[in-house]
Amino acid sequence: MCESSIECTGASASASASASASASTTRRTLLGAVAASAAAVTVPLLSGEAAAAANSDASSGTRLSLTLLGTNSGPPPLAARYGISQALVVNGRTYVVDCGRGAVSQYMRAGLSMPSLAAIFLTHLHADHVVDYYAFPMLAAGAAGAQGFRSPVDVYGPGPAGIASTVAGAPGPVPGTVDMTRLAGQAYAAAPTFFMTEHIGIDPASLLRVHDVLPPAGTGASATNTAPAMAPFTVMENDDVKVTAVLVPHGAVYPAYAYRFDTDHGSVVFSGDTTPTPNVIGLARGADVLVHEALHPDGLAALGLPQHLIDHILATHTDVSELGRIAAESGVRTLVATHLSPGNPAATSDATWRRLLRDSARRADFGGRMILGEDLMRVPVGRSNTRGR
Numbered sequence: 001m002c003e004s005s006i007e008c009t010g011a012s013a014s015a016s017a018s019a020s021a022s023a024s025t026t027r028r029t030l031l032g033a034v035a036a037s038a039a040a041v042t043v044p045l046l047s048g049e050a051a052a053a054a055n056s057d058a059s060s061g062t063r064l065s066l067t068l069l070g071t072n073s074g075p076p077p078l079a080a081r082y083g084i085s086q087a088l089v090v091n092g093r094t095y096v097v098d099c100g101r102g103a104v105s106q107y108m109r110a111g112l113s114m115p116s117l118a119a120i121f122l123t124h125l126h127a128d129h130v131v132d133y134y135a136f137p138m139l140a141a142g143a144a145g146a147q148g149f150r151s152p153v154d155v156y157g158p159g160p161a162g163i164a165s166t167v168a169g170a171p172g173p174v175p176g177t178v179d180m181t182r183l184a185g186q187a188y189a190a191a192p193t194f195f196m197t198e199h200i201g202i203d204p205a206s207l208l209r210v211h212d213v214l215p216p217a218g219t220g221a222s223a224t225n226t227a228p229a230m231a232p233f234t235v236m237e238n239d240d241v242k243v244t245a246v247l248v249p250h251g252a253v254y255p256a257y258a259y260r261f262d263t264d265h266g267s268v269v270f271s272g273d274t275t276p277t278p279n280v281i282g283l284a285r286g287a288d289v290l291v292h293e294a295l296h297p298d299g300l301a302a303l304g305l306p307q308h309l310i311d312h313i314l315a316t317h318t319d320v321s322e323l324g325r326i327a328a329e330s331g332v333r334t335l336v337a338t339h340l341s342p343g344n345p346a347a348t349s350d351a352t353w354r355r356l357l358r359d360s361a362r363r364a365d366f367g368g369r370m371i372l373g374e375d376l377m378r379v380p381v382g383r384s385n386t387r388g389r
Contacts, residue, residue: 064265064381065089066289068336069096069106071373072343073293073317074128081343082106082375083128086270086291090240090263093118096136097259097270103132104139110376113146119236121243122157122177123272124256130157134184137204138191152209155181156235156243158255159212163223176212181205211236215247215255226254227274232283235259246283248274251316258283266382269332273339275315276322284330289381291373292327293339294320296356299348300341317341320356324364334380335366338373350374 067089070082077083083100087107094116096103107114117140122130133155140148157177165174175183185205195201215221219230232244242262250256250273260269260283269284271292284290295317300310318326320337327335337357342348350372357370371379 063091064263066268066291066379066381067110067112068291068338068373068375068377068379069103069110070100071338071340071375071377072100072128073295073339073341074100075126075131077101078343080345081340083131084339085132086338087112088261088268089116090261090265092116093240095241095261096120098123098129098272099131099133099136100128101131104135106376108147114140114143114149115146115151117149117153118240119154119156121235121259121270122155123259123270124158124250124253125177125180126253126273129273130180134181134188134204137208138188141204141207142202149207152207154236155208155210156213157210158257159214161223161254163254178210178212181208181210213245213255213257219247221247221255223252223254226250226252226256227277227279230279232260244283246279248272248277248279249316250274251312260284260287268381269330271318273316274318276318276326281326281330284326284332287330287332289334289336289379290327290330290332291336291338291379292323293318293341294323294337294353294357295341296320296348296353299344299352302347303342303344313341320353321360321363323357323370324360324362324366327361327368327370328364328366332368334369334371336371336373336379340373 067087069085069087072078072081072083074083082102084098085100085103085106086097087110088095088097094112095118096107099120099122117136120133120136122133142148142150155177160176160179161174163174165172192201192203196203213235216230216233219228221228227247227249230246232246235243235245237243240263244260245257248256248258248271256272256274258269258271258274258280260267266288268289268291269287271280271290273293274280295313297314297319300313323335323337337353340353353372357372361370
């Protein structure tokens with residue numbers, strides 16, 4: 001069932017159809033030209049002081065800006081890194097992709113204003129990607145000033161998996177994003193009830209428009225066939241951005257998505273959590289930036305984890321050694337490694353990550369830019385990121 005502020009989004013139509021034909025044509029024309037002219041260029045890895053630039057107001061006067069809010073894998077919390085989350089600012093509107101631990105705090109630390117928040121996208125419903133999701137409306141909905149938002153925010157996330165819950169206290173079907181949001185509203189009903197009784201608050205859910213993203217019926221996707229080969233499908237489109245998606249393989253998780261954001265100023269792809277898959281390569285074809293998860297197996301071994309857990313992680317994520325090949329085959333200009341596993345510098349130092357990225361690029365003959373993600377790092381996007389090399 002879909003409630004008044006909650007929608008089910010199918011693959012056959014865009015969930016937001018407000019884009020004009022001329023804006024869409026302009027965007028496609030520009031992006032086609034960018035993709036056709038993109039060439040591999042050798043650029044040093046970015047690091048260090050690049051993160052400091054994130055403390056300025058990223059939403060002020062910026063046509064396209066990407067900030068890594070958190071870069072840790074999970075779910076276990078880590079002092080050195082915040083949970084996985086990214087913010088893409090397009091013409092002053094902010095689109096958040098995943099809401100890992102600390103996403104709200106990092107959003108504010110990055111200089112982003114809550115009134116600029118236009119939409120939230122969830123790649124999948126693992127805890128390390130959604131734990132701070134409902135914190136956005138719980139803490140900011142209805143508040144005045146830069147710390148709050150008063151206009152509805154769209155949320156796009158995986159629909160129901162079509163399987164039964166095995167959690168004893170939560171019988172029935174596993175919820176998708178729509179039902180997860182509804183249940184979160186019930187679980188946290190005390191706070192808004194008390195605030196509204198005193199006429200100082202609103203129902204957080206009233207400022208969310210939640211959409212279950214469902215794969216196209218023709219893909220044959222299911223909980224037992226989680227990521228068949230497929231072409232990208234449209235999730236939403238407005239005057240600023242067109243968002244497309246593909247299914248990605250991530251163990252038992254279904255649905256799990258990678259998203260592509262196409263704008264008049266550049267294109268950015270977020271892999272989500274995935275093993276290497278042609279679906280991501282197809283989605284990222286010719287993009288300016290591919291933000292991709294990264295796994296270092298030797299670093300995992302150094303943590304002393306149980307072997308069955310190491311085996312699971314290896315089977316459901318992407319080895320950093322594959323990233324150069326993925327970048328080269330996608331034809332992207334820049335690859336950003338994030339969702340670092342392990343994220344603990346004691347297990348894998350930043351210097352080691354950068355060496356691994358360089359080695360991966362060299363083996364694949366990828367001449368573009370390889371960036372090791374850091375919390376609050378601002379990443380150049382678009383043709384301007386090739387200047388001054």
